[in-house]
Amino acid sequence: MAQVPKFQKAYVLDHKTLKLNLIEDLPIPELQHGQALLKIKAAGLCHSDLNIIGGLPPFQEDFILGHEICGELVQFRIDKDKEIKENDNKFKQYEEVLNSIGKLYTVYNVSPCRDCSVCKQGNEVSCPVNHLKHYGIGRDGGYCEYAIVEIKDLVLVPKELQDKPEICAIATDAILTPYHGIKKLKKIDENHKILLIGVGGLGLNALQIIKSFNGYAICCDVKESQRTRAKEFGADEVYEKLDETNSYQVDSVIDFVGNDETVKLALSHLKPSGKLLLVGISSKGLKLEPRTITRMVWKELDIQTTCIGTQQDQFEVLQLVGQGKVVPKFEVFSLFEDLHSCLEDMKTGKLFDRAVLVP
Ligand SMILES: [Zn+2]
Ligand SMILES: [Zn+2]
Structure with a gap:
């Protein structure tokens, strides 16, 4: 598997001061069983980021901001002696990753537990177990160089979009949310x-x-x-x-x-x-x-x-975008140069289109 640096640059939200700090040498932890490492290719900026930086809802620990994540699979870890829960392999990602190093994935940021009664009734968006533990919203997200995510939360990007990470990052929220609502x-x-x-x-x-x-x-x-x-x-x-x-x-x-x-x-x-x-x-x-x-x-x-969408919805949305049926408007910015100015422009209403940040 590819060589990965030991440290990375990342925007970490200090949950006490609510300051978004650029950390230049944040250690990249070793992967645990069931985890994958994505090299970030694009992360979408969202209005919710302003609320999160504003301290809503209150968080218990510091975390990397950014909940619309698209990256290239560089590593994963599946321990042979450990059991893979059926619910964690609902979309067969554990088999898929074996042949997908180098491929582009999006992340289902809700990361539901899939075991609680709410998840079992199909309401995974409202999973109480992972409430306030969505990627970039209470736990480490995508405004960084490398993101560690659970294999179960991966959603493979269709082949038509494998070279279009920006549009895929947008799909995970700005297209997923209306899609999930329209299905209702x-x-x-x-x-x-x-x-x-x-x-x-x-x-x-x-x-x-x-x-x-x-x-x-x-x-x-x-x-x-x-x-x-x-x-x-x-x-x-x-x-x-x-x-x-x-x-x-x-x-x-x-x-x-x-x-x-x-x-x-x-x-x-x-x-x-x-x-x-x-x-x-x-x-x-x-x-x-x-x-x-x-x-x-x-x-x-x-x-x-309506709120966000299901992981199945995220698959379907990427297909729709891949077929060219939804073409979102967006502007691309540099993650490590423009994030703070983009946030400011969003606050003052100067950001016209959806912004996508690229490392
Ligand atoms: Zn959002
Ligand atoms: Zn659950």
Whole structure:
């Protein structure tokens, strides 16, 4: 197996001071049974990074930031005398890695235990055992040169994307999240009218996913640039604003903004028994007026939230991207030169597209 240095550069979040420090000589520990070492090729920057650096939720130890990870497999360790749990080999990664040195992998950052009752019911995203122990969110992630991950959390990149680590890093969150949410809607076809409120990065990815299933997409965004992009990606109708008087009678609404106004709008445009999928939720919280609640009950509407996605979803998303059905917009930056300025630009709203950091 390839030679790996003993030390590396990494951005470590000090959980007490909440300072993100670049450590130049962080030791790379020896692999344990069931672990793999990835040479980082790309790591996606995410808005959640700002919350994490802001101390939300509180963490118990220091860790390397970065939860959208794509890297080349350089080493793994499988001890012959140790048992491999069936649940840990759900996607047959233990066999796959044997012939995959040098191949590009993404990491399923949730790293669910797969043994608890929540995981067994298929709700691995909410696994309580690994809560606050996602890669880059409570445990070491990808803003570094080499990441140690569990073999069970690897998701192989399809051959069409083996030389495109940046797009794969994006797929693990900015495409996975809308994809997982869209799967919670009823079957998508040309008769299924979906209203998307706010077509920023995630919204445009959602639009492409919907169009790949031949759904009917109505997009609403106050920004002209985003409306133009929505048209480019095949939106069937595009609006700057929707008024409440003219009901669009849609089957589903996906709200990427999630404030009082957009939720009210969503509930007024849904058909009876329609579903509101909340992908974004305003940090200011949500208040529903009695009139809105009455309307919601009268129409028997469903309100659905969504979070990240399953490991199976991550496989499927990479296939969709590999087939060219979803083409995310992103900008590439240098991990060790630009991370702090990218975080600052994201905070002040200057970062227009999704940023991907490359070591
Ligand atoms: Zn994220
Ligand atoms: Zn679990």
